[in-house]
Amino acid sequence: MRKEAHVKKANRTIFNQSNQKTNRLEVKGPLRSGAWRKFIGKAVGVAAGIAVAAIIVLSLLLWHPVRAEMHASVPSPQLGSPAFANPIEVHSRAGEKRLRMVMQLINGTYTIPNVGSETLRQFRGWDASQSAPNLSNDQISPGPTLRTRLGDMVEISFLNRIDDTKFPYTFVTDSPPGQSDFGCDKAGTRDPHTGIILPYPGNDKFPNCFHGSSTANIHFHGTHTSPDGLGDNVLVQVLPQLNQPDWTATFNQIYDSGKIPQKWTDLPLDYQTKQIELIKQHDEAAAAAAKKNNLAPPESLAKANQQMIDAGLWPQYLLGAFPNFFQIPDYDTCKNANPPCKAGQAPGTHWYHAHKHGSTALHIRNGLSGALIIESSQEDGYDHFIRKFYGWGDSYGAHEKIFVFQEYDTIQNLERSPRGAGGPPNPGKGGAQVLVNGKLTPTITMQPGEVQLWRLINATEGNGPGIIKNTLFQAPGFTFKQTAMDGVQFSPANYANQPFLTTNAPNGIVPGGLVLAAGNRADLLVQAPTTPGIVAFKSGGATLFFVNVVTGTPVSFPNGAFPPATWTTMPTFLKDLSSPGPNDVINQNSPVKFQWEDGRVGVGLLPKTPLGFPPHFMINGKQFNQTGDIVDQCMPLDGLQDWVLENWTTLAHPFHIHINPFQVVRIATPTARDTYNVYAPPNNFVWQDTIAIPPAKISTNAAGQITNVTPGRVTIRQTYLDFTGTYVLHCHILAHEDRGMMQLVRVVPAGKYPAGCQDHIPEHH
C-alpha cells in the first residue's frame, strides 16, 4: 500500500537520524567543478581555447539575503549556450473562444542543466482535442504557455498523476500530536558546530511546515475570477492518483454546458459520487497503513469534505482530477451583462503555479509554473495597439519573447544536510542558478535595431538569486520601454514617465528601480543596438541570458520611431481608484505586519544564531491557521480600502493577494533608524498584484538587544469587485508561505458584512 510505504520511509528517516546518518540525505561534497558549463574567454580568444569555468559562490542559505548573491564570471562570446525558445504553447481555439486543455502533473527523471538527472514533478499540457504528446521527454521546462483572450472560457482538466511512491513523505493532514508520523515532512540537517543532527521539522509545526508535496492544484496568478469552486481555488487539494478513471466525458459534459457550476451539487453526479468514494477509500488505506505501524490514523478527509458539502460549500479534498473552469471577464462585454461586472480582467502577462500550502516552494523548484498570456479583445487594446504600431499582424510570432525564470531543486534547504562540519550550508544542486524556460543562459538572436516585446515572469522561489535585479535593464546598447507591470498596462502618464526605469518619474524613482520579486511580471519593448555583438543580460553578477545582435541592415518599421510616441488609454476599470472616503477602511493604525519572532535581529539557521533555529515567519504575530480556522482579513464586496503593509524583518517580503490587483500608493524604504526614502506619486498609481515590502532597519545595543525597529512600509489601495469567496494573501518567497507567512482572506456580500465573515471556514492545510 502506498501510504504504508510513506510511513515506513518516514520511520526509516527518523531511525537514520538517531544513528547520525541518513540514506537520502548524506553529506555531499561541493559540485564538481568540471560539471559547470564552460565558457571561452573573449580576451584570450577562441583559438587559445582556454576554458574559464563559471565561478559560483555556493554560499546560498535560504534565509540569508546577502550571502545568497550569485557571482558568476561569464565572459562573452558564450560557448555552448542553447538557443532561446519560448515555452511550448496551448492557445484558445479561435472560433470557439475557449481554451480547452489537459494539464497533467507527472513525475520522471529529468536533466537539470549543470546538475544532472533528478527525479522531479513537471506540468505537461496539450489541447484536449489532441492526443497526449510524448511525456518521456527528459528536458525540464515550465508548463506550457496558456494563451487566451479577454472573454474566453478556460477549461483545464487538471490531472494529478504523480506516482507518490517516488517521493518521500507526502501526506496532507495531521493526527493528534505525538501519536503518529503524519504531518510535516521529516528529514535531517547536521549542525556543523556540534555535529548533532537537527531533524526537520524541528520547531516547525503543522500545517506551517513542508508537507504534502505530491498533492497540488493550480493558482492562476493575476486573474480576476472566482476564488471558489472551479475558479482560482487554491484551497482545493487534488491528491495524486497514478492510474485514474477516464474523466474526459464527465468533464466535457461540464464544459459543454457553457454554465460554470456554482455549487458542488451542480457537478455531474458521476463526479460527486466517485470522488466521495475515492476519498473514503483513501482514508481507509491511510488508516490501515497507520494501524500496521501502531500509529493513530490521520484526520479523515472524507469527514472534512462532508462538513463542507453539508454546509452547501465546496469540498477541499479530491483525488486525481479536477476541472478548472472559469471565464476571463472582458469588461467591454460584461459591463452590459445582467448583473453587470464592475471590473474586467487586465489583458497582459500573468502566470500559473501549483499552490498547495506546505509544498508551494518545492513545487516551484520542480518547475511547476508557466505563463498565462491574456490578450486584448478590442482594436485599442494592449496587444492590438502594439502589434498594429509595429505592423506585426494578428499574432506576435517571433517578435514576442516569454521569459519564465525558474530555479530547480529537489529538496528544501531546511531538509538538506550541510556540506560538513564547520562548512557553509549545502545550497542544493541547482539552487544557485536561475534558468530561463528550463535552459541555462540561452541566447536570443536579434537583428540590428530590432524591436521585441519581452514578457518577464519571475517564477523563482524568490530568495537570493531568485530576485531579478535592475541590472538586467542596464545591458549596454539596448533601449527599454516598460509597457506593463504585473500584467496591467501602464497608464499613458506612466508609459511616458517610466517610473521604474527612469529618475524623471513624479517624486522620484521607485526604490530599487525595476526589480522583479517572486511573482512580479514586467512587459518591455526592447530595441537591440545597431552594432553587432553578444551582450550578457545580468541579474546582479549572474548572467541569465545572452542576446546576439547579428550583422545586417538595421530593421525599419512602418511607423518609424522606437518606441510608440503615444500610448493607448487605460480601460476605464483600470483608472485610478478614488481615495477612500469616511466609510471606507484605512488600516493606518492596524497595518498588516510581516514579521518574525520578537527579539530576532537577523536570519539564521544554526545554534550560533540568536534564537537557534530559522525564523518563524508570521503575519500580525501568528502563522497561517495557528489559531484555528479563522478568516484573518474580511472585506465587504465593493469595499474600497487602503492598507498599510509593514515589514519588521531584515529581508524584503513580496506581498501577494489573489483575485483583485491593487494600486501602489506609497513606498517607504528605511535608509537608517527612523529615516525613510519615500515614493508617493500624486496619481497614476501603478497596478500590481505582488510588491516587495522593503526590509526594516533594526538597531541593537551593545548587549545585542533591539532598541529600535524602523519597518519598511507600503500602502496599497484595493477594491473587492465581482467575486465573493475565500482566498489568501501571502509572502511570495514560497518557503516563507509554506512555513506560515500567509493569511486567509474572505470577501462577503455587503449585507453579510461582518456577520458572515467567520461562517464555515474551509480546511486549509
Ligand SMILES: [Cu+2]
Ligand atoms: Cu517572505
